[in-house]
Amino acid sequence: MRILGIDCGSERTGFGVIESDGRSHRLIAADTIVTSPKKPLSERLLAIATGLRAAINLHHPEMAAIEGVFHAVNTQTAIKLAHVRGVAMLMIAEAHLPVGEYSPMEVKTSVVGYGRAEKEQVQLMVQTILRLPAVIKSQDASDALAVAICHATRAGYAERVKATR
Amino acid sequence: MRILGIDCGSERTGFGVIESDGRSHRLIAADTIVTSPKKPLSERLLAIATGLRAAINLHHPEMAAIEGVFHAVNTQTAIKLAHVRGVAMLMIAEAHLPVGEYSPMEVKTSVVGYGRAEKEQVQLMVQTILRLPAVIKSQDASDALAVAICHATRAGYAERVKATR
Numbered sequence: 001m002r003i004l005g006i007d008c009g010s011e012r013t014g015f016g017v018i019e020s021d022g023r024s025h026r027l028i029a030a031d032t033i034v035t036s037p038k039k040p041l042s043e044r045l046l047a048i049a050t051g052l053r054a055a056i057n058l059h060h061p062e063m064a065a066i067e068g069v070f071h072a073v074n075t076q077t078a079i080k081l082a083h084v085r086g087v088a089m090l091m092i093a094e095a096h097l098p099v100g101e102y103s104p105m106e107v108k109t110s111v112v113g114y115g116r117a118e119k120e121q122v123q124l125m126v127q128t129i130l131r132l133p134a135v136i137k138s139q140d141a142s143d144a145l146a147v148a149i150c151h152a153t154r155a156g157y158a159e160r161v162k163a164t165r
Numbered sequence: 166m167r168i169l170g171i172d173c174g175s176e177r178t179g180f181g182v183i184e185s186d187g188r189s190h191r192l193i194a195a196d197t198i199v200t201s202p203k204k205p206l207s208e209r210l211l212a213i214a215t216g217l218r219a220a221i222n223l224h225h226p227e228m229a230a231i232e233g234v235f236h237a238v239n240t241q242t243a244i245k246l247a248h249v250r251g252v253a254m255l256m257i258a259e260a261h262l263p264v265g266e267y268s269p270m271e272v273k274t275s276v277v278g279y280g281r282a283e284k285e286q287v288q289l290m291v292q293t294i295l296r297l298p299a300v301i302k303s304q305d306a307s308d309a310l311a312v313a314i315c316h317a318t319r320a321g322y323a324e325r326v327k328a329t330r
Contacts (some may be wrong), residue, residue, distance in 0.1 A: 042258035063169050071242050079234050082244045086251030090214050093207035 001155065002028065004061035004097065005148025006052065006088050010080040011037055012141025013048050013088070017059040018130065018148045022051050022156015025149055027130045029059050030141040045087045064097040065151030069106060089099040100151040107143075110150035122146050166320065169226035169262065170313025171217065171253050172305050175245040176202055178253070179211050179305025182224040183295070183313045184275030190314055192223050192295045195306040201206015210252045217256040223267065229262040232269060252314075265316040275315035287311050 001021075007014040016030040033051035057090035066089070069082050092099050105115035111125045123142045127135045127148055136142040166186075166236040181195040198216035200209035231254070234247050257264050270280035278289045286308045292300045294314055301307040 008265075018226030040264075042254040042264055045251055045255045046258035047195055050258075075240050075243065078244055079247045082247030083251030083254065087255050089207040089248065090210045090252050090255065093211035094214075100206055139266065 001063060001152070002059065003152050003155075004056065004059070004064045004092075005144040005151065006064065006066045006092075007143040008081055008084040008088050008127045009065070010041075010044070010084055011035060012082040012138075012140045013051070013056050014138060014142070014144035015052060016136075016141055016145035016148050017055065017061055017154060018145060020149075020152035022039060022152055022159055025152055027088070027132060027145070029055065030136055030138070030142045030145055030147055032138040041083065045083060047085050048084055049091060052088060053094070056091060056095045058098075061095075061097060063151065063155070064092045064095075064099045065147045066092070066099060066101055067107065067147055068101050070103060075140060078100065100154065102147060102150050102154075103117070107146050109152045110153050111146045119143075134141060166228060166317070166322075167223065167224065167226045168313040168317050169229045169257075170309040170311070170316065171231045171244055171257075172309040172312060173231070173249040173253050175206075175209070175249055176200060176307060177303075177305045178221050178249060179303060179307070179309035180217060181301075181306055181310035181313050182220065182226055183310060183317060185314075185317035185321065187317060190294055190317055192297060192310070194220065194221065195301055195303070195310055196220070197303040197305045206248065207295070209308070210248060213249055214252050214256060217253060218269070221256060221260045221262075221285070226260075226262060228264070228281055228316065228320070229257045229260075230265045230267065230312045232272065232312055243311060265319065267312060267315050267319075272311050272315045275318050276311045279307050283310075 015035045017028040019026045036140045108117040109115040123135045126142050170181045178198045181191040184191045273282040274280045288300045291307045291310045
């Protein structure tokens with residue numbers, strides 16, 4: 001199955017696509033949509049929508065995974081993030097992709113095995129899991145891949161549970 | 166000029182279109198997009214996007230007006246609202262409409278002349294300003310028209326200031 005992971009941010013939105021059978025995962029694409037905070041929000045949202053739509057059209061994911069909005073950040077940041085997340089959810093819905101939502105702790109636990117892992121640990125584990133020659137430099141793209149891997153593992157797990165019944 | 170006003174809500178998103186010369190305003194359209202809280206957020210955002218896009222394509226507004234997200238509501242409500250608002254802003258950007266953002270107090274002051282006006286007062290003033298035979302029953306559609314009227318008045322005021330220079 002092909003999974004699109006999205007890491008929303010008002011200035012940097014990362015996305016990553018992996019191909020996975022639930023046990024082993026392969027990198028298909030990863031990139032970051034950067035938008036200038038000097039531009040109006042509507043223009044920035046349009047850039048994010050255009051970038052995600054292009055990625056979906058190019059790589060044909062069958063499902064999507066995204067982080068929830070959580071309280072750790074301050075309200076203003078959460079509200080900005082939610083605008084971007086609304087647009088990302090719309091792109092997912094437009095493409096009729098089923099979507100999994102995960103907390104940052106679930107993603108870290110799934111990828112590193114430890115819910116309070118440092119960002120660098122996540123980056124290294126993404127490299128290891130996808131057997132890449134180097135870490136994905138963009139933190140946001142790497143985080144998006146981590147969300148996709150988390151979903152693949154969960155979905156894969158659910159599949160295996162079904163298979164052994 | 167033709168103005169689209171939007172009143173975002175996760176369950177009910179109102180919109181209204183008016184034709185205005187900055188002094189007198191005429192109703193073109195008003196409606197509410199209702200989405201079920203039982204449906205997944207992505208589906209609800211798609212319904213809102215589809216509804217707003219259809220309204221824009223049908224009524225060809227030249228500009229848009231929308232309320233900001235403010236702190237009065239609780240954080241969870243603000244975050245839900247921001248998802249919808251992100252989608253609304255994207256529809257505005259896709260149609261290349263310039264957009265004005267107003268606080269609820271600015272809208273009430275503009276329409277009723279008093280920033281802490283009751284919802285029913287706003288509804289009555291929208292009816293009066295647009296010379297309608299009855300109030301717009303949907304509070305959300307009426308609120309959307311109030312935002313559009315607020316923008317028309319502000320834009321109209323700016324125009325008049327320019328004209329007398």
